Amino acid sequence: NAGVTQTPKFQVLKTGQSMTLQCAQDMNHEYMSWYRQDPGMGLRLIHYSVGAGITDQGEVPNGYNVSRSTTEDFPLRLLSAAPSQTSVYFCASSYFGTGVYNEQFFGPGTRLTVL
């Protein structure tokens, strides 16, 4: 199993450009999510999905779009990049479950710089 994969690893954008961060998992996890990590802020949830066709907003959704057409893929789109979106982005996935124990498996991260 490859686990959770993210591409690209690094990206530099100019203000106003758009791009898509890719995330894929091969563990058949229903739940997928995107976080951003900024110094001193921990990880903050951007968007999440509990299955194909179902997405919802997290704590910091503005400026980002997501869709979930398959169980495996959960891309994150920046429509018009801003310097405030300079961050490290993590994708994570986990099983559904009846309890709260569902370890989230994280991808390696994408370091994005917006100039």
Place this chain on the structure above:
Amino acid sequence: AQKITQTQPGMFVQEKEAVTLDCTYDTSDPSYGLFWYKQPSSGEMIFLIYQGSYDQQNATEGRYSLNFQKARKSANLVISASQLGDSAMYFCAMRDPSGGSNYKLTFGKGTLLTVNP
């Protein structure tokens, strides 16, 4: 109010000594899960240990143990016999059903641990 509070931005420990990283949480739900993750300088997030709110005993995983004090709403991570490779950022996180989902994970701001030789 913050759901997860880590009050120690940075900690130093001597190699082979034990260290405790603090974490307090806030939830009104009786069912929740607490997680600790390690993030070394390479950047990946590594799952360390989990504690469920109904677990009777404190969780342990090798040199990691969780000092779970439910009444005080604290879930401190104890690392015994520190090693140089333990130098990393450590995040406490909680999963609870608030907001209608069992699956959202809320993170603290992290504690940067430095192990000195």
